[in-house]
Amino acid sequence: MSSSSKTTVAPSTATTPAHTSSADGRPGSISLRGVSQIYGKGADRVTAVGPVDLEVEPGEFLVLVGASGCGKSTLLRLIAGFEQPAEGGVEVSGGAAVPGHTSGVVFQQPRLFPWRTVGGNIDLALKYAGVAKSERLARRKELLERVGLIDVDKRRIWEISGGQQQRVAIARALAARTSLLLLDEPFAALDALTRERLQDDLRTVSVESGRTNVFVTHSAEEAAFLGTRIVVLTKRPGRIVLDIASPILRTGLSAGELRDSPEYTVLRTQVHEAIKGAAE
Ligand code: ADP
Ligand code: MG
Numbered sequence: 001m002s003s004s005s006k007t008t009v010a011p012s013t014a015t016t017p018a019h020t021s022s023a024d025g026r027p028g029s030i031s032l033r034g035v036s037q038i039y040g041k042g043a044d045r046v047t048a049v050g051p052v053d054l055e056v057e058p059g060e061f062l063v064l065v066g067a068s069g070c071g072k073s074t075l076l077r078l079i080a081g082f083e084q085p086a087e088g089g090v091e092v093s094g095g096a097a098v099p100g101h102t103s104g105v106v107f108q109q110p111r112l113f114p115w116r117t118v119g120g121n122i123d124l125a126l127k128y129a130g131v132a133k134s135e136r137l138a139r140r141k142e143l144l145e146r147v148g149l150i151d152v153d154k155r156r157i158w159e160i161s162g163g164q165q166q167r168v169a170i171a172r173a174l175a176a177r178t179s180l181l182l183l184d185e186p187f188a189a190l191d192a193l194t195r196e197r198l199q200d201d202l203r204t205v206s207v208e209s210g211r212t213n214v215f216v217t218h219s220a221e222e223a224a225f226l227g228t229r230i231v232v233l234t235k236r237p238g239r240i241v242l243d244i245a246s247p248i249l250r251t252g253l254s255a256g257e258l259r260d261s262p263e264y265t266v267l268r269t270q271v272h273e274a275i276k277g278a279a280e
Pocket of ligand 2 (some may be wrong): 073
């Protein structure tokens with residue numbers, strides 16, 4: 001079977017990008033209008049990012065990509081509500097971004113409680129999310145199944161691998177059932193094989209969960225593999241230079257078939273060239 005036969009281009013995604021319309025406040029939508037962030041004062045004043053205008057529709061898997069230091073993490077922190085923009089407005093699901101409430105966040109370092117068990121970390125996240133004690137065990141099992149960790153439920157965090165720790169961080173971010181998941185280079189510190197496995201599983205998890213994902217990376221491969229839409233930023237202060245809908249179908253294609261497909265190769269090259277051009 002030729003892999004290209006399954007990699008059908010979806011004209012509806014490719015020619016009518018959903019992001020041309022306003023996100024209009026539905027759960028999982030994001031709206032950035034004229035957003036810039038400035039750090040420091042006087043001679044130390046730095047415009048880190050912007051101005052950026054971006055409308056994200058519920059269910060999109062948006063990958064923000066650009067060279068190191070261009071402002072990707074800054075944009076993610078603004079969407080998470082960890083900081084307020086110097087200029088412009090940020091809306092998430094039609095309202096203000098509230099840390100811990102409007103989105104789940106996964107960082108490059110998993111930031112778990114090392115002395116707790118895997119299940120204990122998830123249980124705590126469920127507790128913070130307001131899930132009743134009677135429901136927590138079932139939800140914890142369901143989340144651990146989802147990220148492939150059911151066998152290490154009782155292990156301490158320091159007893160599992162870096163890849164497994166990042167799976168715990170993803171399960172924890174999913175625990176709150178927010179309509180939005182933000183991921184900041186979550187696989188950058190992992191070895192190539194582990195990174196690929198986690199990418200494969202995140203792709204499946206994201207299709208199943210139906211959430212909106214914003215995933216930050218500096219890798220064109222990762223962007224082309226994961227994104228339903230890819231936004232490339234210029235060097236600092238990051239502004240949008242490329243905003244494309246992926247022509248690759250989300251379902252019916254295995255990870256291997258996707259990586260072998262000509263559409264993936266073309267998209268990866270296009271993103272790679274855009275990152276290189278934008279960094280000059
Ligand atoms: P990226 O995630 O794309 O690597 P960042 O968003 O972390 O980029 O940073 C963008 C720019 O803003 C960088 O030049 C960085 O040094 C600067 N910056 C980020 N956070 C701060 C801060 N809290 N104070 C001062 N400068 C910052
Ligand atoms: Mg960063």
